[in-house]
Amino acid sequence: MKIRIQTKLFLAMLAVACGVVACMFLVMRWSFHRGFLDYVNKADLERVESLAGVLEEAYALERSWRFLQDDPRRWRRLLRASLPDQFREPGRQPGQMRPEPRHLFARRVVLLDAGKQGIFAPPDLPENLPLKPLLHEEKTVGYLGLLPLKMIADARQLRFVTEQKQAFAIIALAMVFLAALVAIPLAQRMVKRIRVLASATHRLASGHYDTRVPVESSDEMGRLSRDFNTLALTLEKHEQTRRQWIADISHELRTPLSILRGEIEAMQDGIRAATPQAIGSLHGEVIRLSRLVNDLYDLSLSDLGALTYSKADTDLAEALAQALDLYRPEYAGKGISLETDLPTGTACPLFADSKRLHQLYSNLLENSLKYTDPGGRLRVFVERGDAAATVHFQDSGPGVPEGDLDKLFDRLYRVDSSRNREMGGAGLGLSICRSIVEAHAGTIAAFPSPLGGLWVKIELPMSG
Known part of the structure; x- marks a missing residue:
């Protein structure tokens, strides 16, 4: 029983x-x-x-x-x-x-x-x-x-002692009875709070993440209630993030697939000829879809701790210069001035994966290229400290509201809330940047740029 x-x-x-x-x-x-x-x-x-x-x-x-x-x-x-x-x-x-x-x-x-x-x-x-x-x-x-x-x-003395002992016994029985009367409501009150928590736990386990319990005291039960509410709030946010993630991924995949399907069906029906321009458009959508899938794959590996890094002694300035040289023609084609200030004669040794660093710099340069207005500026410079090196990316407008700066590195986050992706990208590049920087024991943060746009600051520990 x-x-x-x-x-x-x-x-x-x-x-x-x-x-x-x-x-x-x-x-x-x-x-x-x-x-x-x-x-x-x-x-x-x-x-x-x-x-x-x-x-x-x-x-x-x-x-x-x-x-x-x-x-x-x-x-x-x-x-x-x-x-x-x-x-x-x-x-x-x-x-x-x-x-x-x-x-x-x-x-x-x-x-x-x-x-x-x-x-x-x-x-x-x-x-x-x-x-x-x-x-x-x-x-x-x-x-x-x-x-x-x-x-x-x-x-007479014995009779007096006996009477006193009987009085003590009656008082003891009365105290036990009073203790029982007090223990019953006290036990009911404690169990009531436990039952409320148990019921809320069952609702939470059933997927009702908006469940909350009242905090009625500051003792252990009150602290447990506050912890439960914090857990429920965290699960609710994670559930909202999961749903938003699924919706965003579905849209990001549906857009290039819809374009591909429409183009191919138009060619099949003879509405559009299979010209090199049409083939090039299809190829661009395939590249965009492939990039999105690769980004998702990298993030999933990062979450699992399975994203591989082949670290070796490398120079930060050298890896950054290679990425800058690769993007100079594209910046020139859009009319954006690319200003650089890299250390010369002084190495910035890092124990890092040079390919992942190149991916980091490329994502930042790609992001600035997409969102900086034509005729703008991008300033890239490096500061060398005693134990760490800091890389700065400062571009001109348009800027980012200060309330959105902390969210820039969230997955699929874009400053605009619409589904329009005319500028390209799926909001995964900066998330991958954060994963790469954290894997190298560094930090990355976003600030308003003195040039009017976005300022991304990366700090990486040096190995020398």
């Missing part, structure tokens, strides 16, 4: 409460019994003081202790005379003696003569028993002592 967590919590809290109450009951019972015994002993010691005065007066009249030895009843009368009025048994005549139990006061009083010989004393008198000297004319004529009470034997 499965026991619910609410029952387990209730039983655990009740067990703890019962254990605490039981310990308190035992400690209080022991403490009361011991304290009451000390109280009785102290009361009897006060009675001993009173008895000592009575005995000193009697000795002053008789001049010896023989009167007690010859008449033991007189000893009992002196003992009774020392009893406080509130402890006298009602209904008895002053001359009548009530029988005392073995362990009561009369059985424990010790009277010794001046030589400490027993007058009224047990044969096994303890050696360390406190004795009070009895004086007559400033001389010690005897000693009076009291054997300590080891257990309570008086009926």
Whole structure:
């Protein structure tokens, strides 16, 4: 049989409460019994003081202790005379003696003569028993002592102790009952919060990523609720990204495929002749589609950690110069001024994959070529530090809103939200750039360019 967590919590809290109450009951019972015994002993010691005065007066009249030895009843009368009025048994005549139990006061009083010989004393008198000297004319004529009470034997005292123990037991049971009343709603409240989290977890597992739980406290349960909400928000964003990714990829693939299909069907129907220009257009769409597939493949390998890098000692400026030389004709054809400032005579050694660096620079140059207005400028320069080298790409307008700068390196992200791709590209180039830079333990970031466009800053650690 499965026991619910609410029952387990209730039983655990009740067990703890019962254990605490039981310990308190035992400690209080022991403490009361011991304290009451000390109280009785102290009361009897006060009675001993009173008895000592009575005995000193009697000795002053008789001049010896023989009167007690010859008449033991007189000893009992002196003992009774020392009893406080509130402890006298009602209904008895002053001359009548009530029988005392073995362990009561009369059985424990010790009277010794001046030589400490027993007058009224047990044969096994303890050696360390406190004795009070009895004086007559400033001389010690005897000693009076009291054997300590080891257990309570008086009926009234026993009845009082029993009543107190019963009261303690009733109080303990009441505390246990109160603990049970408190434990039930407390366990229900804790389980209620757990049930809310469990229900929300089931909804989250079913794909309802908009599920949230209320945060009602700052304890562990509250922190767990906040963590759950953070997890749900992260999953919701990932789901939105996944759907956007699928939609963007579908569109990016559909566009060149639609163009290819339309061109080929037009040639098949004889509407368009298979001229070199038509074949060139088809070839351009195939190249665009192939580039998109290759970019997606590279990103998927990067996510899996399977993107290969053949790192070796290389020079940053040399790899950058090769990429710049490759794109100079295209920049000149569009009327964009390409300004470079590369270090000469000073190497920037890197332990890197030269092919991936070329891909990095090519993607950045391609991006600037596509989005920089004709007649604009692109400025590329390198700064060499003690441990790292920084490459700067600064182009002219149009610029990028500051709110979009952090998103430029997201996959398929473009500043415009439409599906128009007249400028070409699928928004994957900068994502691949970030993967390459991070694989080389570097950083890449985007800022507003002093020239009015985009400023991409790449920092790579040097190996020298």
